[in-house]
Amino acid sequence: MSETSPAQRRPAGELEASVLAALWAAGGPLSPAEVQSALGGRLARTTVTTILTRLHDKGAVSRARAGRGFVYFPIQDSAGLTARRMRSELDKQDDRGTALARFVSQLTSEDEQLLRSLLDDAEGAPEGPGAGSRPGPGPGTSTSTGTDPGTAAAP
Numbered sequence: 001m002s003e004t005s006p007a008q009r010r011p012a013g014e015l016e017a018s019v020l021a022a023l024w025a026a027g028g029p030l031s032p033a034e035v036q037s038a039l040g041g042r043l044a045r046t047t048v049t050t051i052l053t054r055l056h057d058k059g060a061v062s063r064a065r066a067g068r069g070f071v072y073f074p075i076q077d078s079a080g081l082t083a084r085r086m087r088s089e090l091d092k093q094d095d096r097g098t099a100l101a102r103f104v105s106q107l108t109s110e111d112e113q114l115l116r117s118l119l120d121d122a123e124g125a126p127e128g129p130g131a132g133s134r135p136g137p138g139p140g141t142s143t144s145t146g147t148d149p150g151t152a153a154a155p
Helices: 014-026 032-038 045-057 078-091 096-105 109-124
Strands: 061-066 069-074
Touching: 014 032, 014 045, 014 069, 014 078, 032 045, 032 069, 045 061, 045 069, 078 096
Parallel strands: none
Antiparallel strands: 061 069
């Protein structure tokens, strides 16, 4: 078994990001062979299939049967996936308040203003299923609703 030196290894998540970028650019479902081609053929088809399977297991892509195999398509756009990852990391924290406070303290002033504006807009939005209510629990609470803010439709 050959070892790959740290200098030769790809950064964590680079292949998944490349595969997702190919799926987003395609605008429709792709087979592993089509993803491989979109990536310039630099990866083995088995590698692409493994990455797609892992993305499916993580809930980042969906798949549909096509002949004897599958075609894959992203469930969310890039911003939705980022929001989902942020939420997933927050859900791992026992002290949500501290995690959020540290996140906010590291924002640029422009991002802080944007976040304030988004929160203000959410406060003034009409109430109803998925409208105007901020998904998820407040600091130190938990939820069992199973809602995923990354999958909610934009207003």
